Amino acid sequence: MIRHLFTLIWNRKRSNFLLMAEILLSFFVLFVVSSLLVSNFYNYRQPLGFTPENVWEFDVDPGQDTTDRKATLRLLVQELQATPGVAAVTWTSSNTPFSFSNMNTDEYRYKEKKAPLTERYDADDNMVRVLGQKVVAGRWFDRRDDAAAHSPVVVNQKFAEEMFGDEAAVGKIMTNDKHDQQWQIIGVIEAYRSGNDFAANEPALFDRRVLQDSGKVGNTELPILLVRVQPGSGAVLEQQLVRKIKQVTKGWDANVNTLQENRQDKMKFMLTPLIALGLVGLFLILNVALGLFGVLWYNINQRKAEIGLRRALGATGNNIGRQFLGEMLVVTTLGVAGGLVLAMQFPLLGVFGVASAVYVQAMLLATVLIFLLTAICAWQPSRIAASIQPAVSLREE
Known part of the structure; x- marks a missing residue:
């Protein structure tokens, strides 16, 4: 047939x-x-690698204010943290979850091996409390890193696999091309897909930046605050936080969106x-x-x-x-x-x-x-x- x-x-x-x-x-x-x-x-x-529910994003704009922005931000974070209904506050870079901002780099080296193109995030000690990343090896940033000999960083599993293969990533010290900067990996998180729900799990690295260190926030840097609130919080708490931001900062503008709204957009x-x-x-x-x-x-x-x-x-x-x-x-x-x-x-x-x-x-x-x-x-x-x-x-x- x-x-x-x-x-x-x-x-x-x-x-x-x-x-x-x-x-x-x-x-x-x-x-x-x-x-x-x-x-x-x-x-x-x-998995996204973080929990966006009940997290609000405050885009704070100092405008023409030339005062010590870092001192103002320190006071602002303390005041927001003390507000009833607020669980945790973190200060981070502009490439927040579901934003249209990126901070890609491939400057990291380990034994002359070049790192893959990596999304870099600024993070403080409270980010893990706000976003709920799952640490699978090592730990997240804390006060023990204040006196660290090398800049502490946390990476995701994708970065660890591509950079170190089967070797343990925690404890590894990376450098740049000029060997004038060094970073030590202190922890590994499961994943971090912050771009959108369809984004691939790409290499990610979190660089510790705290408000207590020396230096000022640059004039071109606009601080982004992520605030985890208690479930069920609504417009009343939102208005209260916006008023507190204006009172503490003496007039800085503040726009607020929830991560869920950003996710839907x-x-x-x-x-x-x-x-x-x-x-x-x-x-x-x-x-x-x-x-x-x-x-x-x-x-x-x-x-x-x-x-x-x-x-x-x-x-x-x-x-x-x-x-x-x-x-x-x-x-x-x-x-x-x-x-x-x-x-x-x-x-x-x-x-x-x-x-x-x-x-x-x-x-x-x-x-x-x-x-x-x-x-x-x-x-x-x-x-x-x-x-x-x-x-x-x-x-x-």
Whole structure:
């Protein structure tokens, strides 16, 4: 039967070649779309590495105030911390969770090995209380680091794996290209995906910055305060905190958002291209379905004499239907095989920079979609072919 199907396909190789090319191209596009969608779905299911619920972000703007900003911030953090309903307060850099700000660097070295591109965050001793990062090795910053010989840092597991492999990261001392700065890793957290819910778990490093050390906050630095509040806190506490900020800072502006609001805004921003990809894939599937249905319908009309002759020789309607369905599945297999050859180059070249498992899942998804689409499109024309009576088809010829 298989040999017979290949013979029929070869005899109509010109039309079948165009059909295989269409299937190959459709498979390839579906694979690309599936790779991106599977990758984002895989990232979405990974832990964020922190708890954004009940955390408010205060964007404090000193404006033209040239006083000692660090002293003002120290007093402000103390006052906010003492406010009923506030659980913890931290001072950090502008690349807060779900923001549109980044601080990437690759300056770190260990035994001449260059670190991967890493997102760096400013953190103080209270950040772990505010965001709830899970420390899996070592510890978070505390007062023991005040007299540290090297600048203490905390990294996530992704950074530790890429930088040190199977070696323990805690205690390692890193330097820069000029060897004039040194950082010592004192702790490792599980993960930290602060960009958005679809962000990959990229290398991250937290650099300790406390308000008690020397120096002032630069004029270009706008302090960001993250405040963990008690569950159920609302507008009353928010207004109270804003008033306290203005009183302590003598007029600094303060804008407040919850991390959950920032998360929803970032989600909408990220969903737009994903929805567009989904619509592209849906439009492609619809066009392929219409094309396949039209080709099969045309083949049936062109092969009525062949169908009538087979029916006259004793072939049943089911035999005719299975033949057309089998031909379509063989053509689809040949087209998908060519598409798989192209798709296999993606993990080898690391085109999208995702895990190999994502490419494999995308290949399987695209293959299933193409075969399912082909079977659905071939089902109705095959039924029509099976219902053709030999006397009718031969009389028409």
